[in-house]
Amino acid sequence: MTKTGLVWFRNDLRIHDQVSLVKASKENSFVMAVYCFDPRHFEKDRFGFVRTEKYRAQFLIETVTELQDQLNALNIPLFVHVGKPEEIIPEYVKIHNITSVYLQKEWTSEEVAIANNVKKALSSEIHWIESYDQFLFHPEDIPMTIDKIPQVFTVFRKKCEKYAKVRAMETISKMPEKNRVTHLTKVPTLKDLGLSKIHKDTRTAFPFKGGEKAGLQRLEDYAWNTKKLSYYKKTRNGLVGTDYSSKFSAWLANGSLSPRMIYHEVKKYESEIVKNQSTYWMIFELIWRDFFKYISLKHGNDIFKLEGILQTPYEWSSDVKLIQQWIDGETAEPFVNANMLEIKHTGWMSNRGRQNVASYFARTLKLDWRIGAAYFESQLIDYDVHSNYGNWLYVSGVGNDPRNRTFNVKLQAERYDASNKFQNLWLQTSLF
Structure with missing residues (x-):
C-alpha cells in the first residue's frame, strides 16, 4: 500500500535539519507539503496593530517562495494558500488520501488552538506526528524537567553546558521522481495580504532577503568569509551597519536557519580558525534563545499577562x-x-x-x-x-x-x- 505523508510547514521553513521532513521521507513513499498564510496573522490585534506588518511579511514571502523551489527540486510539492489551516489541510488529506501529517510542535496558545482545530477536522485514523524542532537543546536532552526550569538564565545555561548535548543534524535526500507533482499554487504578494508596498530605506542595518539560502549564505559570510565571528562579543552592541552582529535572528525566527546548524558551524570554526570569547558568545546567545522558549513552555499564557x-x-x-x-x-x-x-x-x-x-x-x-x-x-x-x-x-x-x-x-x-x-x-x- 502506498503511504502518503503531508508536512505542514509553520515556523520551520527549511530543508536542512528539518525533523518533520526527514521523518516523512523515511516513513512514506510519497510526500507533499502545505504552507498557509493564515489571514488571522494579518488582522489587527486588540491594540490596533496589524499582527504581521509588511517588513516581516515580505521576508516570509521570500522565504516561502524559495522553500517551494527547494522542495520542488527534492520532488516534494509545496502547496501555498492564503487561508485558515483548519479549512485547507483537511481538504488535502481527503483528496490525496494522506495517512500521516507531520508538523513542528508548538505550545503557545494560539498555535496550539489552530493545530487542535486541524486535528479535530481529520479522521482519527490519520497519524498526527509533532516534533520539537526549534531548540538548540532538545527538551528530552536538558538536565531538568520543564516545571523545574530555573528562573535565572545563568543557572539554566550552566546546567545545559555541563550536562546537555546538541543533537547531530539530519537532512532529507531527494524523493523518487514518481513523487513529483506540479503544484499550481502561488505565493501571495504584500498586496494579496492587504499590506502596503515597502520603500527600501538605505539606512537599514538589515538589507537581507528571506529564505534558507540567504540565511546559510549569511552564516558563511559572517563566519568564514569575513571572520566577523571572531569579534562578535566586541561588536554585538553596535548600532550602525550590517556586521556589528550576526543578524541570524530573522532566519532563526521563521525557521529558515536551524540553531543546531549555527552551533555546529561555530564548533567547526573553533576547530579550524579560532576559539575565543566571541565564538563562545554566539553559542551563549543561542542558549538565551532556548531559555526564553523554555520559560514560555513552563509558564504558558502567563508570558502574555500584565503581571x-x-x-x-x-x-x-x-x-x-x-x-x-x-x-x-x-x-x-x-x-x-x-x-x-x-x-x-x-x-x-x-x-x-x-x-x-x-x-x-x-x-x-x-x-x-x-x-x-x-x-x-x-x-x-x-x-x-x-x-x-x-x-x-x-x-x-x-x-x-x-x-x-x-x-x-x-x-x-x-x-x-x-x-x-x-x-x-x-x-x-x-x-x-
Whole structure:
C-alpha cells in the first residue's frame, strides 16, 4: 500500500535539519507539503496593530517562495494558500488520501488552538506526528524537567553546558521522481495580504532577503568569509551597519536557519580558525534563545499577562498620546527616538536599542508593556513569540531579571553612541 505523508510547514521553513521532513521521507513513499498564510496573522490585534506588518511579511514571502523551489527540486510539492489551516489541510488529506501529517510542535496558545482545530477536522485514523524542532537543546536532552526550569538564565545555561548535548543534524535526500507533482499554487504578494508596498530605506542595518539560502549564505559570510565571528562579543552592541552582529535572528525566527546548524558551524570554526570569547558568545546567545522558549513552555499564557510570570502588580498606563510619541520617535530622549524611527522605517532594531526603548516604555513612561510588545510583534522582521515576550517581561520587571533594572537611556547613548553616529543617521529628516 502506498503511504502518503503531508508536512505542514509553520515556523520551520527549511530543508536542512528539518525533523518533520526527514521523518516523512523515511516513513512514506510519497510526500507533499502545505504552507498557509493564515489571514488571522494579518488582522489587527486588540491594540490596533496589524499582527504581521509588511517588513516581516515580505521576508516570509521570500522565504516561502524559495522553500517551494527547494522542495520542488527534492520532488516534494509545496502547496501555498492564503487561508485558515483548519479549512485547507483537511481538504488535502481527503483528496490525496494522506495517512500521516507531520508538523513542528508548538505550545503557545494560539498555535496550539489552530493545530487542535486541524486535528479535530481529520479522521482519527490519520497519524498526527509533532516534533520539537526549534531548540538548540532538545527538551528530552536538558538536565531538568520543564516545571523545574530555573528562573535565572545563568543557572539554566550552566546546567545545559555541563550536562546537555546538541543533537547531530539530519537532512532529507531527494524523493523518487514518481513523487513529483506540479503544484499550481502561488505565493501571495504584500498586496494579496492587504499590506502596503515597502520603500527600501538605505539606512537599514538589515538589507537581507528571506529564505534558507540567504540565511546559510549569511552564516558563511559572517563566519568564514569575513571572520566577523571572531569579534562578535566586541561588536554585538553596535548600532550602525550590517556586521556589528550576526543578524541570524530573522532566519532563526521563521525557521529558515536551524540553531543546531549555527552551533555546529561555530564548533567547526573553533576547530579550524579560532576559539575565543566571541565564538563562545554566539553559542551563549543561542542558549538565551532556548531559555526564553523554555520559560514560555513552563509558564504558558502567563508570558502574555500584565503581571507576567512573577505575578507582580504594577500601576500601568495606556496613555494614547505617550504611546504614539514613542512609536513616532517623538519622546524626550533622542536615543529612544532614533531607535523607534529605525524600526518604523525598516522593521529592524539592534538588541541594544530594543532593551533601551522597551525599558523606557515600561519603566520610565510606565506604559502597559504588552502594548510595546505587540508593536514589536507587528514591526519586527525577526519577531519570535518566545524571545519577544520573554525580553519584554524581563525589562518590564515582571520576568527573569534578578536585578530588576531600569536603563539610563542618556548613559546608554553616551556609551554605545558616543559620536552620535546612530542618532544623526535616524534623526535627520525622514526619507519618506
